[in-house]
Amino acid sequence: MTMSEAAEQSNGEKVLAFLDLATFEDGAAIRGGCLVTDGLTRPMEFRVSGAIRPTSLQKVLYGDTLHEYVCNDLIGLPILQTLESKPDLVLVRDAEFLKLRPKVDVPILWVRGTVDGQFVLQTLPGYEQEAEEARDALPRRLRGRNILEPFVRIRNALEEAHSLKVGEVQKS
Numbered sequence: 001m002t003m004s005e006a007a008e009q010s011n012g013e014k015v016l017a018f019l020d021l022a023t024f025e026d027g028a029a030i031r032g033g034c035l036v037t038d039g040l041t042r043p044m045e046f047r048v049s050g051a052i053r054p055t056s057l058q059k060v061l062y063g064d065t066l067h068e069y070v071c072n073d074l075i076g077l078p079i080l081q082t083l084e085s086k087p088d089l090v091l092v093r094d095a096e097f098l099k100l101r102p103k104v105d106v107p108i109l110w111v112r113g114t115v116d117g118q119f120v121l122q123t124l125p126g127y128e129q130e131a132e133e134a135r136d137a138l139p140r141r142l143r144g145r146n147i148l149e150p151f152v153r154i155r156n157a158l159e160e161a162h163s164l165k166v167g168e169v170q171k172s
Helices: 003-011 056-082 095-103 128-137 145-163
Strands: 016-024 029-037 043-048 089-092 108-113 119-122
Touching: 016 056, 016 145, 029 056, 029 145, 043 145, 056 095, 089 095, 095 108, 108 128, 108 145, 119 128
Parallel strands: 016 089, 089 108
Antiparallel strands: 016 029, 029 043, 108 119
């Protein structure tokens, strides 16, 4: 057992993943990012997708299913499959990511803030019990407005990655 495994067992710390996406270039480019943290939301791992730029033909052919396809097939599943740190929970801000749940073996929870500064966790229909278990499993410091703070970090990291053209082929 490693020191980190021992520490996790002794204090019941959860490994959390925050999965989100952002659009750039007036909506022409989309990037996804996943921040894996310890229970104190200190970063353990970060993954970012390359820029996804759907063509006009793809927009026509996919229609209103394009967002679902981008979220799940091009961003969510590939990122989650490459994580080295296995999360206990995946928290998302876009409900479209909930459709990943049947394809992965970790609870995926949509986090929504409420007007009174609290939050609601929602799952894909059929997985409601996971929302109750997740609420109890969340570290105490995240049981309020702080639960959305890691998404701000992801957004900032995605902006940085996009400005650096991370994952894009350099033309010579």
